[in-house]
Amino acid sequence: MQSQLAHLTSVVDNQVRASLHVICCGQPSQSQLARHLLWTTKSEPACTSSVVDNQVRASLHVICCGQPSQSQLARHLLWTTKSEPACPSSVADNKVRAILHVICCGQPSQSQLARHLLWTTKSQPACTSSVVENQVRASLQVICCGQPSQSQLAFICCGQPSQSQLARHLLWTTKSEPACTSSIVDNQVRASLHVICCGQPSQSQLARHLLWTTKSEPACTSSVVDIRVRASLHVLYCGQPSQSQLARHLLWTSVLEPACTSSIVDNQVRASLHVICCGHPC
Structure with missing residues (x-):
């Protein structure tokens, strides 16, 4: 197991990539762009660009697809292709700025919040x-942008006030509310996944098994790293039972199901790529 875990790519990068791809799912016409930007399956040529640059470019270009009017913003914020000048700003700052600004693109009224x-x-x-608290708060607030009335709680509960207690516990709240005392890393993962799932109460059993639950519920006993990756990808599939065969092949399944025998790294990449095409089996 340890040797397999060593092959895992960055959990954070994977979470971001998966989250952004889901936003785009249902846009099969973007498959050519996705094929060029993402590491493709073994039957297709792999992208020759820098791995790190490619990850970021792919995530952001995919979420922007179909919004050509945002090209100027995208060109400034993203590491562009080799035929375009790279952004001269700090790489770390640029990653975060780009991800969040692109999610907000087309919503100028949110500029004050974004700023x-x-x-x-x-x-x-x-x-x-x-910086760390701001990253998490910004990610979640931008996802919910357009619902300023939720700002005092935690933005995971957009339009779902009954989720406020869960949100308050899971997210770093505003300075006027008590900060969450849980582990920062665990909290980041939980918050990201709950946001993806919000509004899908029927998935509560799956969520409870896959996510680190609140202190009043038993924590998942599986490997933390495996659970992080499985949770990110399974949650993206929740509510799409017809994709179960594909999901079982691509994702590390629950302990009750046989684990995928493919290379972990290859599997992560294939899963991310398929998520954008979910519902459109090739």
């Missing part, structure tokens, strides 16, 4: 809050 939460361009003042 406060995100590392802004050099012509704007940078956010003075804690």
Whole structure:
């Protein structure tokens, strides 16, 4: 098991890639773009670009697909193709700014919220809050942007006030509310996955098994790393039973099901690529 875990790619990168691909799912016409930007299956040529650059470019270009009017913003924020000049800003700052700004693209009314939460361009003042806390809060607030009435809670509960207690426990809240005392890493993962699942109460059993639950519920006993990856990908599939065969082949399944025998790294990539095409079996 340890030798397999050693092959895992960054959990954070994988979470981001998967999350953004799901937003795009149902746009099969973008398959050519996806094929070029993502590591493809073994039957297709792999992308020759830098792995790190490619991950970021792919995630952001996919979420932007079909929104050509955003090209100027995308060109400035993303590491562009070799035929275009790369963004001169700090790589780390640019990653976060790009991911969040692209999610917000087309919603100019949210600019004030975005300016406060995100590392802004050099012509704007940078956010003075804690970088880590700001990253998480910004990610979730931007996902919920357009629902300012939820700002005092935690933005996972958009339009679902009954989720406020869960949200308050899982997310780092605003300074006027008590911060979550749980592990930062665990909290980041839980928050990301709950946001994806929000509004799907029928998936509660799956969510309870896959996610680190609240302190009043038993924590998952499986390997933390495996669970992180499985949870990210399974949650993306929740509510799509017709995809179960594909999911079983691509994802590490639950302990009660046989694990996929393919290479872990290859499997992660194939799963991410298929998520964008979910519902469109090739």
